[in-house]
Amino acid sequence: MPALTAGVSFTDLSAYATHLVVRAARKLGPTPVVVASIPSLDTFAFHVHIGDLRLIAKVSILGVPLAVALRGTYGDLGQLNARMAAYTRTSADRAAEQQQHLLLLADAGLNAVHPAGAVGGVLFTHAVDERTPLSEILRTQPERADELLGAVLTNVRTALRSPDLARASLDVPGCKITSSLLHGLGASSNWAYFLGQAGRLSGPRVPGIVAVLDATVRRLVPLVRSLEGPRGLVYGALHPDHVLVGDAAQSTPVLLSPSLQRGPLEADPARLISRTVLGVVTDPHPQHGSEPVFHAIDQLVAGLTAVRPPHARHQMLRGLLTLWAADTAGTLAAVLTTPRSVPVPAGALAIVNQATVVCTLLHRVTNAAMAYAGGLEAAWKNLLADLPDLR
Structure with a gap:
């Protein structure tokens, strides 16, 4: 039975997620700044500034909880990267799916957070103030x-x-x-x-x-x-x-x-x-x-x-x-x-x-x-x- 961290360490996985966020954010505007990470069991989430925009970026590694990604089930970091590239081209891409759901729910009258884009497996939403x-x-x-x-x-x-x-x-x-x-x-x-x-x-x-x-x-x-x-x-x-x-x-x-x-x-x-x-x-x-x-x-x-x-x-x-x-x-x-x-x-x-x-x-x-x-x-x-x- 493989150890939980057999494939990749959390430090390496976090650095990889940050790379995905910065690469995706560059397609939305000027040079982005990742301000801080937001603790989560399922995804990597970050505060991101792109010019005057204050956004929240979320990236889900293959749509599975972080603990599962760390167990080595999906291979090392290189294998994860290859799988992520394929994953983001499918309808299973969680970022694109959540953006669609947010837009549909907003059209249906729900006061949901506003998406700013879904790029390369990363969902960007506008930060919500005073809540x-x-x-x-x-x-x-x-x-x-x-x-x-x-x-x-x-x-x-x-x-x-x-x-x-x-x-x-x-x-x-x-x-x-x-x-x-x-x-x-x-x-x-x-x-x-x-x-x-x-x-x-x-x-x-x-x-x-x-x-x-x-x-x-x-x-x-x-x-x-x-x-x-x-x-x-x-x-x-x-x-x-x-x-x-x-x-x-x-x-x-x-x-x-x-x-x-x-x-x-x-x-x-x-x-x-x-x-x-x-x-x-x-x-x-x-x-x-x-x-x-x-x-x-x-x-x-x-x-x-x-x-x-x-x-x-x-x-x-x-x-x-x-x-x-x-x-x-x-x-x-x-x-x-x-x-x-x-x-x-x-x-x-x-x-x-x-x-x-x-x-x-x-x-x-x-x-x-x-x-x-x-x-x-x-x-x-x-x-x-x-x-x-x-x-």
């Missing part, structure tokens, strides 16, 4: 959760139902939450090896975390396969780090990083809930309680299920809980198996530091998802009531 990630707002101003979570989901769902978007005949992949669980996590039994190679965790916690991941994935696989709810177009990357919020209560959130997919319609609210809860339980603000956030989540789901008959309501709750658990499992696995050499966002570091808490959360959400139909609503309420006590 704060929703993840930080929920941590420091939890009283705004009710207003913001509902607004974000409503805006996204309205845009996705746009006739113009339907006519676009998008060729998009299946839901990444379900595919990650069934074809990624579900195919792995090597948690101990990958955690050990990454070096994010060590000591007595590791065996317990490995056991929880393994047992949870085994329980979730049949649940995911049995999901029965309606399917359609979903945003695919709807979590608080991808939503920028202004100070004014009436300001419309700006959305980043779409990854349009087709899958269960519960996928977007499930991911939004999953990442929101991970944020507030692993990195709570010392002076602000999280109860308003959990109340807002309850209200959000109540709004989604209110007009449905009992069978459809149970079906939606089952889907939400199952996909919430699957997304949390996937996030925990991705964070813990990303090598220590990779700078990761503060939220990911908080997950590492509170990995045992996340395992408890994962266990409880999975248990709720497995409740019998008539007990799903009680399981949902009990789960939300228990969340503030996780720490």
Whole structure:
């Protein structure tokens, strides 16, 4: 089994990504300046100045998470370069795909970040001023959760139902939450090896975390396969780090990083809930309680299920809980198996530091998802009531 860094070091891969960004930026204007990198698990992202333009540049190495690119699966740096050259000429090029999605979503009425160009596998978007990630707002101003979570989901769902978007005949992949669980996590039994190679965790916690991941994935696989709810177009990357919020209560959130997919319609609210809860339980603000956030989540789901008959309501709750658990499992696995050499966002570091808490959360959400139909609503309420006590 190859070591995680068999093909290329993170330093070399980062230098290569910077080279791609500078080369692409030169086609957009005067000599570019790369100001700073932005930590990420999946892509390389940089602040870039091109003349008076202030842009964000993102480059995804072959469309795979950084940890995967570093494992040597795709060869050394020379082989990666050759593969990238071929990749950017195909419809799978993530930069060109995201630019198309941003333009389509903007036409559909969504307040999304404006693309400045997709060149050579690099997506450039205009920087957004005077906005704060929703993840930080929920941590420091939890009283705004009710207003913001509902607004974000409503805006996204309205845009996705746009006739113009339907006519676009998008060729998009299946839901990444379900595919990650069934074809990624579900195919792995090597948690101990990958955690050990990454070096994010060590000591007595590791065996317990490995056991929880393994047992949870085994329980979730049949649940995911049995999901029965309606399917359609979903945003695919709807979590608080991808939503920028202004100070004014009436300001419309700006959305980043779409990854349009087709899958269960519960996928977007499930991911939004999953990442929101991970944020507030692993990195709570010392002076602000999280109860308003959990109340807002309850209200959000109540709004989604209110007009449905009992069978459809149970079906939606089952889907939400199952996909919430699957997304949390996937996030925990991705964070813990990303090598220590990779700078990761503060939220990911908080997950590492509170990995045992996340395992408890994962266990409880999975248990709720497995409740019998008539007990799903009680399981949902009990789960939300228990969340503030996780720490």
